[in-house]
Amino acid sequence: MKLFKTLIATVFACALLASPVYAESCCVKAKAKGKACEHKCCVTAHKDAKLCEKCQTDANNCCDKAIAAGKECTHKCCVAASKDSKVCEKCNPEKKEDKKN
Ligand SMILES: [Zn+2]
Ligand SMILES: [Zn+2]
Ligand SMILES: [Zn+2]
Numbered sequence: 380m381k382l383f384k385t386l387i388a389t390v391f392a393c394a395l396l397a398s399p400v401y402a403e404s405c406c407v408k409a410k411a412k413g414k415a416c417e418h419k420c421c422v423t424a425h426k427d428a429k430l431c432e433k434c435q436t437d438a439n440n441c442c443d444k445a446i447a448a449g450k451e452c453t454h455k456c457c458v459a460a461s462k463d464s465k466v467c468e469k470c471n472p473e474k475k476e477d478k479k480n
């Protein structure tokens with residue numbers, strides 16, 4: 380049954396990788412405070428106008444994309460949030476997995 384166990388482990392690993400991580404990135408959080416993210420990985424990625432593959436896991440995140448391009452996100456909701464030094468919760472929803480009710 381060794382093969383079967385390996386198969387299960389592989390499927391499980393794939394499922395973990397496939398699950399999307401919807402949480403605000405370190406870069407978005409830093410941006411909300413009017414700062415630039417100081418993570419080495421992020422600084423390096425942003426120099427090349429790229430997303431940090433480690434921290435900015437959602438390639439479709441409007442704010443992460445804007446940060447990578449060295450721009451401000453133009454979404455109304457994000458602009459309004461950044462005025463209050465907040466992260467836009469609509470585009471950067473909090474991770475809900477860890478919540479215990
Ligand atoms: Zn970052
Ligand atoms: Zn990073
Ligand atoms: Zn945005």
Ligand SMILES: [Zn+2]
Pocket residue numbers: 454455456457458467468469470471
């Ligand atoms: Zn938004």
